[in-house]
Amino acid sequence: MSSEYRTHPVDAESEERLTAQDLRYGILDNGDAEAFRGWLHADSRGFHDSRPTQQAVDAQQKGLEYRRALGVWDDASPDPVVPVATVASWPAQLTVPGETSVTGWAISSVTVAPTHRRKGVARALLEGELRTAHDLGLPLAMLTVSEATIYGRFGFAPAAMAATWKIDTRRAGWSGPRPDGRVRFLSLDQLSEQRAELLERARLSVPGEIEHWDYLWHRMLGAAHEGKDNGKDLHAVRYDDADGVAQGFALYRFTEQDQEFASHVLDLHYLLAVTDDAYAGLWRYLLEMDLVRQVHAPLRSVDEPVAWQITDQRAARKSNEGDHLWVRILDAKAALEGRRYRAPGRIGLRVTDPLGFVEGDVLVEIGADGAASVSPLKGEAPDGVAELALSAADLGALYLGGVSAGTLVRAGRVTELRPGSADVLDGSFRSPVTPWLSIWF
Template structure:
């Protein structure tokens, strides 16, 4: 991969080479100086079971059974799995630090896809804090991704304060909705077509292709890792309470399936007219599918409340209910991104307005440090030229910021003018700079990974 030929998708050869690549030498030496070993863990090896047990412990989860390990092994072949080991520990085969990653594809403003290193399963044993393990693993994974030519990194986080020091920024927030159905009142469209119940296995079969068609509509979405579809549908052999899940599909007037949803009903034993519905996943390729699925969910019989997670911060649903106060909405950080190759990242996305900016970027890890002229034409296409820091064109708006701040505005989820007001960005024309980086729809990510 290069900055002059930006791939639309990551090839299977790229993915396989990244999975099989060595651990970062700098991090390996740093950990070795502290008496720790840093190595990849083949998914098909005996070392995978102890690695998975350490991950479960790190997330305060229960011990994994042999069945859980076998299922996870089957669904983890796409991941690069790495562990940090303490040879002096009583159970030396169990890592004291874990991390996993793979090359995914991030949708950016304009609908293009950019290869991105998706990072997950980051844990450090509480017995081994403050020994540089998290730093070595995260910096090592970023250096490995950069060396492989991957222009972006991304993750969803449990501990939000950890990742800013490595250049990650919350770039796509998510919303949690709780809706009182009797107050809501549907005033949205009533599309032609039909909603039908389907087996959960049918949802599992339809989901991947439908998501591939739908995900380019929203910056922030990524390709779904293979094992996640079984999690959504409850079709994994180790899925808990899978029988609670119900699946429906929306078929348009021409007979094409354009939307899917999975939900569960939780009965109220004190009042059978006040059940609660948890929406696990809504996937809509079209606006009609979106409206039909949400109308169905909000008009279910004997249901008083519908809740849903990982929604956009600007859902059309807000304007489809008669009483907006029927919805209680909370927001939180969700999709974090980190630019590794600034030229490739900016030339892949589209921009909201024409303009010329001089981006003076500081990056403590050195991947994207420097000065760059960004020229955006009337079609929103950007071209990036590295320059000396004192060589700004006379008509360029100068913007000085860190890689964390540039990563934050990359998907269009926060205005550059807002970061300027927050003291995170320095520029003499925040309005002009914000217009360039703006996008007409907020980014979103509809699941955790």
């Protein structure tokens, strides 16, 4: 997609709602230093962060220029350059089952000042983003959330989960494969140069991952140019296979320390593996580290193979398991035809959508090659077709294949219109790789 999305007009319906409250809704001019500083101040305030330094403003003004940033301004405010609400969005590639991608509308930086809550501002922002994405022809929208109670009303649902893992290295003897490759140290500059190719090679193997952007890694590697230098105690290693080909990397630091020197905690910031061999090699390296009593790994998959690669599974404890990536389907035909499926089948979906994007009935016909054809379903479904009734949000939950239709039926969210239909859908939709997103956005 070209960069024209950045100047796509603001949504007229949301603009009318906000104008009626004497609020100004518009696209941020990223080249206006004063306006950007005010927008970034509002964004930071919304997440209870400190006021950004000038170095941070300069870095983000350049690093986030690919985003379409919008604001809501109250010109009667004592500081009218600082918006009372913010949102940012951009098209990004989302990995879906079948080691392929669809383009989704990534939404971030959703904030509303506490002085302007309960006025419908968030609704205007989010519905405006959904209508914009639909106007641009995108099949879905996606976001990660700080509050889980807001987004269901807009048709979003959790589609990929995440968890924190804590592994007691003194109990977790390695019982997994013993890879033939080698782990090597590399500098943060070297990692910065090499990570993009590795990230893209790995991304297509995990539904729920999205393409990364340069500024994300600028922040992850320390943001020294913003006056923080959080990278001074980061360590980076790369895994090379037996042929010397780079197949993964890990980024970590040591935190906490008891009075006993040999009781460090290894805080894993990021681990990427293109191959199973690299995964085993990197985890074995981390778990056999001297002077370490625990590996702490946040924002990992809920289904980490490493739990099955240690001698004592009780040494690996999973916590904070819950929603991470939320998906909102905007075009059922494009979204469902954009992914692949595990088994052939014919499935009728009767979808309700209060916002109207995917309201209606469709027939999903999946061939032996895993590809789907989606067409309108008129009248009663043909004999032999599985049939379910569900909401747009439930369709988003099922989309990446990480949530079971059977579970949603038992939860009362999805209705089987013909017995056994949930089993048919799960047989086709479920992903062989547990969906996971390794970052926030």
